[in-house]
Amino acid sequence: MKWQQKVFLYASLFSLISFQSFAAENSMFQLEGTKETTIIVKSKTSSTARIEKKIRLMKMTASNAMKLRNKKVMDNYFDLYEEKDYSQGISSFSENSNAKDLGMSLVPVLDQGNYGTCVTFSSTAALDAKLANLYPDIQNYSPDFIDQQCILSLNKYLGNNFWNGADNPGQILEPLKTYGIVEKNNCNGVFYSTPSFAISSANYSKISKKEYTNHINYNYLQKADLNSLKEAIDKGNRVLIGFALANYPGNKISVNGFDLNINFTSTSGGLWACKQPESEINYCPSDAKDGHEVIVIGYDDTQQLLKIRNSWSEGAGDNGDFYMTYTFFEAMAKDQTELY
Numbered sequence: 001m002k003w004q005q006k007v008f009l010y011a012s013l014f015s016l017i018s019f020q021s022f023a024a025e026n027s028m029f030q031l032e033g034t035k036e037t038t039i040i041v042k043s044k045t046s047s048t049a050r051i052e053k054k055i056r057l058m059k060m061t062a063s064n065a066m067k068l069r070n071k072k073v074m075d076n077y078f079d080l081y082e083e084k085d086y087s088q089g090i091s092s093f094s095e096n097s098n099a100k101d102l103g104m105s106l107v108p109v110l111d112q113g114n115y116g117t118c119v120t121f122s123s124t125a126a127l128d129a130k131l132a133n134l135y136p137d138i139q140n141y142s143p144d145f146i147d148q149q150c151i152l153s154l155n156k157y158l159g160n161n162f163w164n165g166a167d168n169p170g171q172i173l174e175p176l177k178t179y180g181i182v183e184k185n186n187c188n189g190v191f192y193s194t195p196s197f198a199i200s201s202a203n204y205s206k207i208s209k210k211e212y213t214n215h216i217n218y219n220y221l222q223k224a225d226l227n228s229l230k231e232a233i234d235k236g237n238r239v240l241i242g243f244a245l246a247n248y249p250g251n252k253i254s255v256n257g258f259d260l261n262i263n264f265t266s267t268s269g270g271l272w273a274c275k276q277p278e279s280e281i282n283y284c285p286s287d288a289k290d291g292h293e294v295i296v297i298g299y300d301d302t303q304q305l306l307k308i309r310n311s312w313s314e315g316a317g318d319n320g321d322f323y324m325t326y327t328f329f330e331a332m333a334k335d336q337t338e339l340y
Contacts, residue, residue: 027222028069028334029060029244034116034165035290037247039256041315042268050268055312056116057245057255057290058165066244066334069223070286073331077274081327084304085277089261090323093298093307100233101298104309105132106143109320111313113193118293119166119242120148121311123173126238126295126339131212142184149194150187150207151176156198163195169240169293169337170220177216180208217340224333226326229306230299232338239296240337243329244288245272254283255290262318270317272308272324274331284331291334294322 034056043049062070073081093099107128112121124146131138131145138145154175155162166172179201186207190197221228224241232239246254256269258276274284298307306329308322316322 027063028066029062029242029291031165031167031291032059032061035059035247036114037255037290038252039312039316040252040268041313044315051315053312053315054114055112056114057247057292058116058118059289060244060291061289062244062286062334065223067286070284070331073327074274074282074284074286077327081274081330083273083275083325083327086258086260086271086273086325087276087278089264090271090303090305092263093300095263096300096302098302099298099300100230101307102233102236102238103129104295104297105129107132108144109309109314110144110148110311112311115163115193115195116165117148117152117163117193118311119169119240120152120162120172122240122293122295122309123169123337124148124151124176125309125311126169126240127173127176127216129238130339131215134215135212144184145181146176147182147184147187147192149190149192149197150182150199150204152192152195153187153190153197153199154179154201154204156195157200157204163193166293168220168242168335169339170218173216173218173337173339177213179205180210181212182208219338219340221336221338224329224336226329228338229296229329229336232340233296233299235340237338237340240293240339241296241329241333242291242293242335243324243333245290245292245332246283246285246288247290248281251281253279253281257317257322260318260323267318268316270322272322272328272332274325274327284328288332296324296336297321 093101248254258271260267295309314320
C-alpha cells in the first residue's frame with residue numbers, strides 16, 4: 001500500500017472514531033433519525049401568499065438532564081423566565097445600540113429541502129461566513145462556497161449517513177478540517193440532493209482546497225449556555241445550537257414559531273417562544289421529541305432575543321432569519337458549538 005493511501009486510511013479511521021466519540025458524549029439527547037413535517041412559508045411569486053413546505057426535523061429523546069433543565073425554567077417561568085409580549089412586533093437589531101448582529105457576510109439563506117441535513121447546512125453556512133470575512137476573494141466567486149453534497153458524500157463513504165441527522169457540527173467540521181473544502185457545484189458532477197452518492201476520501205482530496213483548513217476551529221459545549229453564547233458573539237464568533245421543538249400535530253406555531261411584525265413588515269413564523277398572550281399553549285414542553293440545528297448570529301438584551309440564521313429558505317421567517325427568546329433557549333436548547 002502506498003504511503004498516500006495509508007494516510008487517507010488512517011485519517012478515515014481517526015474521523016470515524018472522533019465522530020463516534022462525539023455521539024457517545026452527548027448527555028442531553030439521543031438522536032433517532034428524522035421526521036417529516038410541514039411549515040408555512042412565503043410564496044416566491046407573491047409577497048402576501050403563504051404556501052406549505054415539507055421539511056425534516058431530527059427525532060430525538062431528551063435525557064433526564066435535559067428534562068430537569070426544562071422543568072427548572074418552566075417551574076420558575078413567572079418569577080425568573082417570563083417572556084416579553086412580542087405581539088406588537090419587534091425592532092430590527094440594527095436599530096438597537098444594545099444589540100449585536102454579526103450577520104452572515106453575504107452568505108445567502110440556504111435551503112436544506114426535505115432532508116435531515118440541518119447540521120450540515122448550518123455548519124457549512126457558518127464556516128462560509130467566517131471564510132468570507134477572511135478571504136474576500138471567496139465572496140467574489142460565491143458567498144455560498146462550500147458544497148454540501150460533497151461533504152455529505154464524503155461522510156457517507158466514511159460510514160456516516162448525515163442525510164438522516166447528525167449529532168453535532170463537529171461531525172461535519174472534522175472531515176472538512178481533515179480533507180479540505182470542495183467548492184460549490186464541483187463535486188465530480190454530482191449536485192444536492194443525491195443521498196445515494198458517496199465519494200472516497202482519496203477522490204474527495206483530489207478536488208478539495210486545503211488552504212482554508214487551519215481556520216476550521218470550534219468549541220463544543222454539551223450543555224447550551226446563554227452567557228457563553230453571548231461571549232462568543234461579542235468576540236465575533238457565530239454559534240451553532242441544537243434545540244428541541246414541540247411539533248404538535250396540526251399546530252404550525254410549534255415548528256414555524258409565532259408570526260412577527262418587524263418594522264411593520266409581517267413574517268411567516270419566525271419567533272420561537274414558549275408562551276405568548278395570543279396562545280395558551282406551552283411551546284416548551286419537557287417531552288419534545290423533534291429537534292433542529294441553526295446558527296446564532298446575534299443577540300439583543302433589551303428585547304431578550306437571539307437572532308438566528310435558518311436553513312428553510314428565504315420564504316421562512318424574516319426572509320430566512322428567525323428569532324428565539326432567551327426563555328426558549330434556556331428551556332429547549334441542548335448543545336452549542338462556537339466556530340472561531
